[in-house]
Amino acid sequence: MADLAALAESLINGKAPEVKEMTQKALDEGVAPGKVLNEGLIKGMNVVGEKFKNNEFYVPEVLIAARAMKGAMGILKPKLAESGVEPVGRVLIGTVKGDLHDIGKNLVAMMMEGAGFDVVDLGIDVAPEKFAAEAQEGDVVAMSALLTTTMTAMKTTIEALEEAGKKDKVKTIIGGAPVTQNYADEIGANGYARDAASAADVAKELIDA
Ligand code: B1M
Numbered sequence: 001m002a003d004l005a006a007l008a009e010s011l012i013n014g015k016a017p018e019v020k021e022m023t024q025k026a027l028d029e030g031v032a033p034g035k036v037l038n039e040g041l042i043k044g045m046n047v048v049g050e051k052f053k054n055n056e057f058y059v060p061e062v063l064i065a066a067r068a069m070k071g072a073m074g075i076l077k078p079k080l081a082e083s084g085v086e087p088v089g090r091v092l093i094g095t096v097k098g099d100l101h102d103i104g105k106n107l108v109a110m111m112m113e114g115a116g117f118d119v120v121d122l123g124i125d126v127a128p129e130k131f132a133a134e135a136q137e138g139d140v141v142a143m144s145a146l147l148t149t150t151m152t153a154m155k156t157t158i159e160a161l162e163e164a165g166k167k168d169k170v171k172t173i174i175g176g177a178p179v180t181q182n183y184a185d186e187i188g189a190n191g192y193a194r195d196a197a198s199a200a201d202v203a204k205e206l207i208d209a
Contacts, residue, residue, distance in 0.1 A: 001029070002022070002025055002026035002029045002031045002036075003022075004026065004031070004035070004036065004039040004040040004043070005039075005043075006022065007019065007022045007023065007026065007036070007040035007041070007044065008039070008040050008041070008043040008044035008047065009044065010022060010044075010068070011040070011041055011044030011045065011048070011065055011068050011069060011072075012044045012047050012048055012051075012065060013065075014061065014064030014065045014067070014068050015068060016064075016067055016068040016071050017071075019041075019068040019069070019071060019072045020068075020071045020072050020074075020075065022040070023036055023040070023041070023072040023075050023076060024075055026040065027075070027076075027079060032083065033076055033079035033080045033082075033083050033085060034080065034083065034085040036076060037076055037080065037085070037116065038116070041069055041072055041073070041076070041114070042114060042115065042116055044065070044069075045065065045066075045069055045111065045114030045115070046114070046115075048061070048062055048065045048066075048114070048197075049111055049114070049196070049197030049200065049201075050197065052195065052196065052197050053195060053197045053198065059103070059107065062107055062110070062111075062196070063106075063107070063110075066107070066110035066111075066113075066114065069110070069113065069114055070110075070113075073113065087116060087117055087118035088115065088116040088117050088204065088207070089117055089118070089138065089139075089140060089203070089207045090117065090118045090119075090120065090136065090138065090139050090140070091109070091112045091117045091118070091119045091120070091139065091140045091141075091142050091203060092120050092122065092131065092134055092135055092136075092139045092140070092141050092142065092170075093105060093108065093109050093112070093119060093120070093121050093122065093141075093142040093143075093144070094121065094122035094123060094124070094126030094130075094131060094142075094143065094144070095123070095124040095125065095126060095143075095144045095145065095146075096125075096126060096128075096143050096144070096145045096150055096151070096153035096154055096157060097125055097126060097127050097128060097150065097153040097156070097157075098125060098147070098149070098150040098153060099124065099125060099144075099145050099146055099147055099150035099153070100124050100125060101124070101144070101145075101146035101147070101176075102123070102124050102144075104144055104146065104175075104176060104177075104196065105121075105124070105144035105176075106121075107196040108142060108144060108175065108193075108196045108199045108200075109121050109142075110196070111196040111197050111199060111200040112140075112142070112199065112200050112203060114200065115200035115201075115203070115204060117140070117200075117203065120134070122134060128153065128156045128157040128159070128160035128161075129160055131143070131157045131160065131161065132157070132160040132161050132163070132164040132166060133164070135161060135164070135166050135169075135170050136170075137166075137169040137170070138169070138170070138207075139170045139171075140170070140171045140172075140173055140203045140206060140207060141157075141161065141170045141171070141172045141173070142172075142173045142174075142175075142199065142203070143157055143172070143173070143174045143175075143189075144174075144175060144176045145174070145176040145178065145179060146176050146177050146178070147178065148178045151176065151178050151179055151183065154174050154179070154183075154187060154189065155187040157172075158172055158187055158188055158189060167188075171190040171191065171203075171206040171207065171209075172188075172189045172190050172191070173189065173190060173191035173192065173193060173199060173202055173203055173206065174187075174189045174191070174192055175192060175193045175194065175195075175199055179192065180192070190206055191203070191205070191206050
């Protein structure tokens with residue numbers, strides 16, 4: 001009998017081969033892919049997020065858990081699509097123009113995936129026009145910046161979305177070491193998050209609003 005609590009526990013402990021095996025076993029036993037995702041993987045990733053927020057876990061533990069999640073998602077994704085399970089929403093994420101830092105952005109992407117979002121990662125040094133061109137109605141557009149000199153590109157990106165007529169059709173969320181809630185308010189971003197786990201929470205709140 002598939003034990004989804006044990007699957008969540010293995011994910012929290014970052015045991016990639018075990019997580020993959022248990023995911024496959026659950027599917028083979030006929031557990032619905034959506035149930036494996038929600039009651040196994042996402043449940044585990046939520047705990048990882050909480051531990052990260054509370055400083056019980058640090059970046060390496062989160063990366064290891066996220067890698068385990070990715071491995072299992074490789075098996076689960078086609079099954080989810082077949083069974084018609086819709087993602088929570090779509091997140092278009094990137095590090096803004098001029099900025100090459102991607103460790104924090106990758107963590108945010110992984111936590112978003114862990115929360116059930118379909119994540120499209122545009123990478124680093126993403127031009128405002130690129131964000132604007134790729135954004136689709138209903139998206140959460142997530143921007144990361146690590147430099148005081150590049151965080152201004154978040155403003156330019158929001159302006160580019162506005163010019164493309166997409167600003168009101170998406171939700172924007174920003175974050176990164178120099179970024180603050182005040183800055184988000186100043187440039188008209190819909191949300192701000194200080195860490196990767198909170199970013200997934202804020203994204204969920206934004207699409208539910
Ligand atoms: Co750079 N760098 N760096 N660097 N680098 C910093 C950011 C810096 C603070 C170091 C320092 O001087 N003390 C400083 C910025 C100063 C400033 O502007 N305030 C700096 C500088 C100056 C530079 C260069 C200009 C150095 C140079 O060449 N003279 C250069 C710029 C290159 C460029 O981007 N154009 C540069 C280059 C690099 C490397 C390439 C060597 C490397 C990046 C490698 C990579 O990312 N693949 C690098 C690194 C590693 C750092 C430090 C050491 C670590 C950054 C990191 O990955 N932290 C950093 C100093 C430091 O922070 N101690 C530094 C771990 C990561 C998990 O945290 O990214 O903050 P962070 O993400 C967090 C939150 O911020 C948040 O969630 C994450 C997890 O909790 N978050 C979001 C991030 N994005 C979010 C988005 C959200 C929500 C939350 O919503 C969408």
